[in-house]
Amino acid sequence: xxxxxxxxxxxxxxxxxxxxxxxxxxxxxxxxxxxxxxxxxxxxxxxxxxxxxxxxxxxxxxxxxxxxxxxxxxxxxxxxxxxxxxxxxxxxxxxxxxxxxxxxxxxxxxxxxxxxxxxxxxxxxxxxxxxxxxxxxxx
Numbered sequence: 001x002x003x004x005x006x007x008x009x010x011x012x013x014x015x016x017x018x019x020x021x022x023x024x025x026x027x028x029x030x031x032x033x034x035x036x037x038x039x040x041x042x043x044x045x046x047x048x049x050x051x052x053x054x055x056x057x058x059x060x061x062x063x064x065x066x067x068x069x070x071x072x073x074x075x076x077x078x079x080x081x082x083x084x085x086x087x088x089x090x091x092x093x094x095x096x097x098x099x100x101x102x103x104x105x106x107x108x109x110x111x112x113x114x115x116x117x118x119x120x121x122x123x124x125x126x127x128x129x130x131x132x133x134x135x136x137x138x139x
Contacts, residue, residue, distance in 0.1 A: 005083035007031050021091045022081050034136045048134040055100050058137055064099045066136040069127040071096055073119045076130040092130045
């Protein structure tokens with residue numbers, strides 16, 4: 001659904017320029033994505049405040065994790081935003097989702113569309129933390 005709150009639906013138009021924050025075109029957060037995945041029969045749920053250990057465990061069980069990062073896992077800065085419903089949330093320029101599909105002791109393996117790349121765990125964690133370590137997990 002469309003909304004001015006990324007926790008309720010997609011904010012804006014997908015085809016607008018990247019990097020904006022609400023109320024301009026922005027994107028959507030984990031809750032609405034998990035709800036759509038459940039409608040398609042997946043046992044998906046949204047969570048935040050997760051740890052790197054949680055991601056490692058999910059991947060070890062063969063379940064990739066959809067994570068909210070900044071751009072292609074770059075640093076970013078959180079911004080407070082209050083949509084029309086009055087529920088203040090955190091947004092950030094260039095918010096983006098990626099799938100974490102693997103790891104080594106030093107790197108997170110990222111699937112971003114049809115591109116696979118590696119980021120140091122610290123670089124991934126720094127980017128992931130901007131939006132509160134938000135993710136969609138599949139059980």
